Amino acid sequence: MINRRGFGKALGLGTGAAAVSLTGLPTARAASAAPVRTATAPGSSTSGQAPSSAAAATPGTRPTFPRIKQVRAGLLNVGYAELGPARGPAVICLHGWPYDIHSYIDVAPLLADAGYRVIVPYLRGHGTTRFLSGRTFRNGQQAAVALDVIALMDALKIEKAVLAGFDWGSRTADIIAALRPDRCKALVSVSGYLVTNVEANQKPLSPRAEHTWWYQYYFATERGRLAMEDAKLRHDLTRFVWETVSPTWDFDDATFERTAAAFANPDYAAVVIHNYRWRLGLADGERRYDALEKRLAARPVIGVPTITLDPERDPFTAPGNGAAYRDRFTGAYEHRTLTGIGHNLPQEAPGAFARAVIDVDGF
Secondary structure, three states: OOOHHHHHHHOOOOOOOOEOOOOOEEEEEEEHHHHOOOOOOOOOOOOOOOOOOHHHHHOOOOOOOOOOEEEEOOOEEEEEOOOOOOOOEEEEEOOOOOOOOOHHHOOHHHHHHHHEEEEEEEEOOOOOOOOOOOOOOOOOOOHHHHHHHHHHHOOOOOOOOEEOOOHHHHHHHHHHHEEEHEEEEEEEEEOOOOOOOOOOOOOOOOOHHHHHHHHHHHHOOHHHHHHHHHHHHHHHHHHHHHHOOOOOOOHHHHHHHHHHHHHOOOOOHHHHHHHHHHHOOOOOOOOOOOHHHHHHHHHEOOOOOOOEEOOOOOOOOOOOOOOHHHEEEEEEEEEEEEEOOOOOOOHOHHHHHHHHHHOOOOO
């Protein structure tokens, strides 16, 4: 059983602490009595309420993870952090770009203290994760990354887990929840439904939205590829992305450098460049993933219990308080918007992210 009382104490919340809504709606619920929202008709709006744990857990209080473990899984030797009891219910936390496992440096201990076995893997091309063969194509397409996580679960003998992620991590978790619900107990997805449809990506966006995606188009050029291969240019580019997509996050140099070390992976540039070129239809995927990509192009619905989180200051957050993707979630569901939080939501608001995992596991 998950220790919700201990979780509240870890966040600095007493069992009778007054809670405030992360969507701005008042509530008198205690932190230990978070609501469960059942699914509503597609297209309707469900505003979630949750305790103000984002302010209660102070980000940046832990320097690093314990020893990084390695395991052979599918095409990779995966590096991952593991916290919590070995027999606890599993939670897999998935990072995005340009980030690494340290996006969960404060989330993971909160969940471990609550009784979860927390697995935080480096995605392919990041940190200590390596391809087993030099002949394997350094593929960044969505199906390949999702199958990496399934292979990791198999290697660690995890039959089913709560999947939680942002950016690439949200997309990966969404795919597993949609196509392999037998492996996904529940889902926390920042920015909602992020499954890529390459054909739809051929359509232009508004000028403001296109401007936000500047690096995607940069990576479509040889100049962009060379920049990612150059250590100094890669360092400055990724830091600039951090600054622009998290405008209210006052991170220090040490916080960035700790993550930037993961970008020295020899496959980093190749995987990142392929990912963004593939999304735009400028690079081919591998035929082995064609059947999966065909299913994903149909925008399959997600029926597992889900909490979606929108970071209000993230320039990629769509308007409408989650309405744009509401019809993709058909099971028990809740949506929360975090005011004043940017793209790297788990690291900027670790308490709110951990609270979402705890809550969705109780749906």
